[in-house]
Amino acid sequence: MILEQITFVSGEFDNDISSVNSLKELEDLRIKYLSRNGIVSTLFEKLKEVPKEDKPAIGNKLNALRTSITDNFNIVKAKLEQKGSTTKLSIDLSLPGYQRQIGSKHILTQTVDEIKSIFKGMGFSTFEGPELESDYYNFEALNFAPDHPARDMQDTYFVSKDFLLRTHTSPVQVRVMKKYKPPIRAIMPGRVYRSEAVSARSYCMFHQVEGLVIDTDITFAELKGTLVFFAKQFYGNDLKYRFRASFFPFTEPSAEMDITCYICGGKGCKICKHTGWLEILGCGMVDPNVLINCGIDPDLYSGYAFGMGIERTAMLKYNIQDIRIFFENDFRFLKQF
Amino acid sequence: MKISLNWLKQYVNIENIPLDDLLNKLTLSGLEVEDVYDESSKLKNIVVGFVKEKKKHPNADKLSVCIVSTGNEEFQVVCGAPNVEAGQKVIFAKIGAVIPNGNYTISKAKLRGVESFGMLCSESELELSDDHSGLKILDPSLQEGTPVSDALGLNDVLLEIGITPNRPDALSHYGVARDISAIYDLELKFPEIRISESDQVISKLAEIEIEDTVNCPRYSSRVVTGVKIKESPVWLKESLRKIGLRPISNVVDVTNFVMHELGQPLHAFDLDMLAGRKIIVKSTSVESTFKTLDSKDRKLAPGTLMICDSQKPVAIAGVMGGENSEVSQNTTNILIESAYFNPSGIRKTSKYLSLGTDASYRFERGTDPRGTLLAANRAAQLIAQLGDGQIAKGVIDIYPAIIKDKLITLRISRIEKILGYNVPKESIHQILQRLGIKIQNQSSSELQLSVPPFRPDLEREIDIIEEIARIYGYDNIPTVEKIYSTLAKKYDESAFLDNLKNTAVSLGFYEMINNPLQSAPSASLTGNEIALLNPQSQDMAFLRTSLISGALEVVSRNIKHGEKNLMLFEIGNVFNKNNSDSISSFNDFNEKTKFILIITGNEREKEWNFPQTPFDFYSLKGLVNSFNSKFLLDNVLNDSYYFTQNRIFDYSFDKKIGNDVIGIGGKISQQVLKQFDINQDVYCFEYDVSLLQTALPSGKRHYTDLLKFPKVLRDFAFIFDKSVTYSQVIEHINNSSSGLLKSVKIFDLFESDSLGPDKKSMAFALEFYDIDKTLTEEEIDKEFNKLIVSVSDNFNAKLRGN
C-alpha cells in the first residue's frame, strides 16, 4: 500500500513542479508536500502502521522521497529567484543617487597645513600673534632704524603714529622670544598687510609662515639643511636649490632661497622671468640686535629665521595666475580644492 | 639700477669671465641681476657688407641693383638710397635680420621685377641716430662679414641690478666693480684724474660756509671758469642713454656721469647766479616755499637743510637744485657741489616733499664722506675737458669733523660658530682686502679691522661675517645633513582653530578668506571701526569689525554668478576701537578671532523624486548645535531668543555661558540684505573664538560605557494653547521627570481648524532607560503617566488619543 503511495507521490510531485512558474506557485507546492501537514509528513505518519520488519526499508524509501522532493524544490526555487531578479524589477537603477556636499578648507589654509605638518615633523611648535601691531614689534625690535630706507621695503598701513597692520609675521618672533626661553623651534603662520596697489600679482594683504630656531650652536649650515629638507618635502625630492645673499634688518647674514623653476625645469620661462629659478623664501641668522632686544645673549645663543609667502607658494604650486581670486571666494573656485 | 658692462670694464678686468658666470655670481653675492639686455642681440644677421657692383634698376629710375659681398658670399640687393656707390663698406641686413626701427624681418623680395636678398641700412633704421638721409657709410678698413655690433662697438650688455637698502656703496659702476673684484679676486682700477689748474685761485672766486654741520658734515667744491655749455660728445651721451638717462648738456651730463661712476651725487651751480658768490649750508627755521629746477613750488618743513647764497636759498640740499641757480645756455662759470649729507635728514625731507631723486636716493642710504673731493675733481676734469673751461686753482673743502674708520674686532672662531663652516684664512684676508677693509692687527684668534665709511652697513662683527659668507659664496657653505631637535615642550596655538575648521568642513561648509580692509558702510555695520591713516582706496579704508559684512559680500557676489546655495565659513580677526578715539596702546582697541557660519538658498536642491529643502532658521540652529555637540557644549551653553528686529537680524538667538555671549546669529534683516544687494534669505551665526575656547569643558575626555540594557520608547501628543513654546514644554518635562527619562524630542507640530484657532498640537518622543538594569513595563508606565498628568496640569493641555 504505502509503497504504491510513495511511487504515486513521487510522480505527482514531478508533474506538479514541472508546471511551476512563480515563487508563489512554488510556495503552494511547498505547503502541499513539505509542510507540517503536507503529503510527505502524512506518509511518515503512516509508517507507524507498517509492520516492524518492513519499517527500515519503507523508512529509507520515505527519506529518499523527502530528500528528492526537497532537492528538486530548492533547485527550482533558486532558478525562479534568479529569473525574478532580472525580469521582475520595475525600478531604474541608473537614476542618480542623492549626492551630499563635502566642505573644504580654503586652498591657502590647505597650503599652510601642509607646511605646518612638515615643520611639526621636525619638532617645531606653532604660535600666532596679533595683526594690529605696534611699531615696536613690527619694526623697532626687529632692528629697523626709525629713519632707515629699509622701512620702504614694506609699505605699511598705519592706524596711528605707533600702531599699524603688521607687514610681516616677524613680530611674532619677538613675542615668542620674549615669552619663552631658548631652545625655541617655532613656526608662526599668519596674515600680513602691505599698502600696495591691488593687481594680479599683488594684494593689500597676504599670508606668511615664519620660522624661528634659537639654541646654542645653531648655524647657517643648519639653516640650509632645514630649509632644503622642507623644500624637498614640499616641492619634490629632486629639486635643485641655491641660497643667495640678501638683506633683512632682522637677520645677518641674510639670504633668499631659490629652487629650479618647475614650470620650465630651469630653462627659463615667463613664470621665472627667464632666470630658471623661483624664489621661495627669505631667511637668515637672527641678528644679534634682535636677540638683545628680546633678552637673549647673542654670545650664548644663535638662531635662524625664515619666512615664506603662502599665496605665492600656492600660485606656483597650483598654477594660479591672479592673486585676487583667493579673496573673491567664488564658490566655483572654492569647490575646486 | 642700470649697469653697463662696457663702462664697468674701466674699473675691473672682466674680459675673461663668461657672462653667465658673472651674472650668476653677482646675483648670489647679493647684487641681484634682475634683467639683462644684450645690445648685440638686436643686430643679429646684420653685418658689414662690401658693395662690389652697382647697376641701374631696369624698371625704376630711383632704384639701383647692387652686388654685396660678405667675404665668402655675394648677394643681389635692390637699394633705394641715392648715396650708394660701388666700393663702399655699408651696413647689410641679411635675410632673417630684424630691423630695430620698425621691428620688421627682412625676407627675400622682388622689387619692380628684380629679386633682392637683403637690405642696406641707414643709421636711423638701426636706431643709431635720427639720420635717415642715406646709407650709413662705414670705415673702409672694416672687414666685410663682421657683425655690425662688433664693428660699431654696439656689443654692450646692460644689467638691471636690484640693490638692497643696506648697500649704498653699490649704487655706482665703481661700487659694483668693487664687489666683482672681491668675488673674482681681481684688481680694482680707477681712471686717472688729471687736473690742470688755472692761475685763478678758487678762494677769490667763491666762498663756502656750513652752519648746520650735523646735517652737512662735509662740503667740497671745485670751480670751473669759461665753460661753454653745449651738447655732450657721443661717448658721454651714449653712456647715459644706456643706463636710461636723457642727455641734457655737457655740464649736467658730467654730474650724472660721475654720480653713476662713483656714487657721489653732484650739483652744478651757475656761479654768477649765486649772490655774493657764496654758499651757506643751513637749515630753515620756519615753513617756507622754494621753486625747484622742475619749476615746481615746494612747501618746506621747518628744519629743512638748504643750500643758500648770501641772500636766498638756491637748492634743497641733497634732493633737488633751484630754478634760480640752474646751469643755463648762458652759464660760463660753474661751482661744483660735492657734499656729504646726513642720511636721515635727507630721508625726512624727501619723504616730506614726496620727492625722490637719484641724489636723495643715494644720500638717504649713505654716500661716502671720503669720496667728495675725488668726485669734485673728476667732474671738474670732465667739465673743463668737454666745455673748454679752466679749473680754478685749489679746492674748497669744509670738513669740520673727520669721519673715522670703524674699528671692528673679528673673532675667527665666531665665523665657524655662525656659519657652521671654517672659511679658509687666505679667503678671509683676500675678501676683506678686496672690499676695502683693512686688517690693522691680527693674532691667531682675532683680526682687528678698520672699515672705511663708504660701508655704513658694516658696524659689527656679524656684519663682517656676512661679508665673508656672501663673497665666499653661500653655496660653498655645506648644507647640514642632520638636524637635531630638542625635547623642550611643544606648543600649537593654532590647534583649536584647526579643529574648528575641520568640524565646519565635516558639516559641509566651505572656507572663505576675506579681505579685512573694508569700506565705511561695511565696517561700521557691526562695530566701532578703526580707520587706516593711509588707505589705498575708500573701499579698503577701515578694518572689519565682524566677519558678517565680508561674508555677505561673498554671498552677494556668488548669487550674481548663479551660485545660490551656499554653506560658507570663515575664521579671522576683527578689530574694534574701545572708547578712546586715537590708538596709542593695545588697550585702545581689541582684536578678536571670530568664526562665522553662513547659509543661504537650499539645503537640498530639488531632485528627481525629492522636493527642494530651503535653508531656514532651524537649519542654522541645527548646524550650530551640531557644532556645539562636537565640542561637548550641549548642556553648557544657554540659548536666548530675540523676536524683534535689530540692526542686523530680523530675529536671532545667542548662546551664552553665564553672562558671556559666545555666539550670536539669526536671519539677516531685509534692510541689510538690501545694502548688500541680496534678494534671498541668509542666515548666519558668529562665534567669539576665545570665549568659545574658555567655554570648553576642561579636563580629559573619558570613555563612557556602552548601554547594555534596552531603551524603551514612548510618545505622546498634547493640544496646547498657541502661546506655549516648545522650550517651555521641554524644560517642564525635563524638570518633572526622574533620571530614567534620557531624551525628549519633538516629532510633530501642527495647527488646524479642528484643534481650534488658538490651539496647536505638539507630539514628543521619549526615551527611557537605566544604565544598570532593564526597566519593567510598570516602572515606565508609572513614569510616563506621571509626565502626562504633569504636562496636562501645568499647561492646561489636552492629551490626544492614540
Ligand SMILES: [Zn+2]
Ligand atoms: Zn621657468
